Amino acid sequence: MSTTFIVAMTAGLICGFIVIAYFVALDQSQRATATNGAWAPPPPKTPLVKQFEALAKPLTGRLPLRATAELRQKLSRAGDPGNLTPAGFQSVRYSLGALFFIVGLTLGLLLPLPITPLVAAPLAGIAFALGGYMAPLAWLEQRISQRRHQIERSLAEATDLLTLVVESGMSLDEGMFSITERFHNALGDEIGKVLREIRLGRPRMAALEHMAESTGVADLHHLVESIVQSDQMGVPIARLLRVQATEMRRRQRQTAQERAAQASSRMVFPMVGCIFPVLWIVLLGPAIIQILQTIR
Numbered sequence: 001m002s003t004t005f006i007v008a009m010t011a012g013l014i015c016g017f018i019v020i021a022y023f024v025a026l027d028q029s030q031r032a033t034a035t036n037g038a039w040a041p042p043p044p045k046t047p048l049v050k051q052f053e054a055l056a057k058p059l060t061g062r063l064p065l066r067a068t069a070e071l072r073q074k075l076s077r078a079g080d081p082g083n084l085t086p087a088g089f090q091s092v093r094y095s096l097g098a099l100f101f102i103v104g105l106t107l108g109l110l111l112p113l114p115i116t117p118l119v120a121a122p123l124a125g126i127a128f129a130l131g132g133y134m135a136p137l138a139w140l141e142q143r144i145s146q147r148r149h150q151i152e153r154s155l156a157e158a159t160d161l162l163t164l165v166v167e168s169g170m171s172l173d174e175g176m177f178s179i180t181e182r183f184h185n186a187l188g189d190e191i192g193k194v195l196r197e198i199r200l201g202r203p204r205m206a207a208l209e210h211m212a213e214s215t216g217v218a219d220l221h222h223l224v225e226s227i228v229q230s231d232q233m234g235v236p237i238a239r240l241l242r243v244q245a246t247e248m249r250r251r252q253r254q255t256a257q258e259r260a261a262q263a264s265s266r267m268v269f270p271m272v273g274c275i276f277p278v279l280w281i282v283l284l285g286p287a288i289i290q291i292l293q294t295i296r
Helices: 003-034 048-055 065-077 086-110 117-167 172-182 186-199 204-215 218-233 237-266 268-295
Strands: none
Touching: 065 086, 065 117, 065 204, 086 117, 117 172, 117 186, 117 204, 117 218, 117 237, 172 186, 186 204, 204 218, 218 237, 237 268
């Protein structure tokens, strides 16, 4: 490496630092001028997801309205993870797809494969990009299934608690508040959203119906429909809640019995695929060894 090259590199680095320092000082002076020399708090940092959303806006802005509505419904059923919007979720998918494409392209160039790198690198990049693009959607579906399972398991107990609170003379809102205090899971989060909507002025029954539609749980939907009908017809809600709780317990017991009946048929495949081959090897192995020795 020649001395001229080293001098040129050093001069370039010094000039770069000078330019960066100049723009930083200029930005600071503009802030001081805008605030008349007074101290101003630094602007809030933009989340990384919002930055991805801004970068991918030309792509996410062209999503069809139907796809956007379906994605918004899925995000609502998943509990709005990270307060993601449909555009933000799509930007995450595009970003992961691009990142995985680079990873796959790099692996295709570096790993020794039987095909040429010019063919392996694009194929690996496309395969990794598809995996990175579909991974957030699979994670979202898994989160929706998990929250639905939590709601289904907690709903009968929550209905019992709501029945006891209403039968003791308290209002339905107080019963829902007791559910949020007792259940720190998906059901408690959904009931908490309903209470916040009611405080903001939304009608109680409309908030309950929105919760039933957004969660997608059949038992919760039936319960909300019964509450709405009792409110419209003037039927005592405590009696209705008691009937609904009993019916939920019966359905849960029936579902458990069906799963127990299916357990024997599901055990056939592990036994045939895992236990029987090992058993045959243990029983027939010595005999096969003796036969082979006799033949030799």
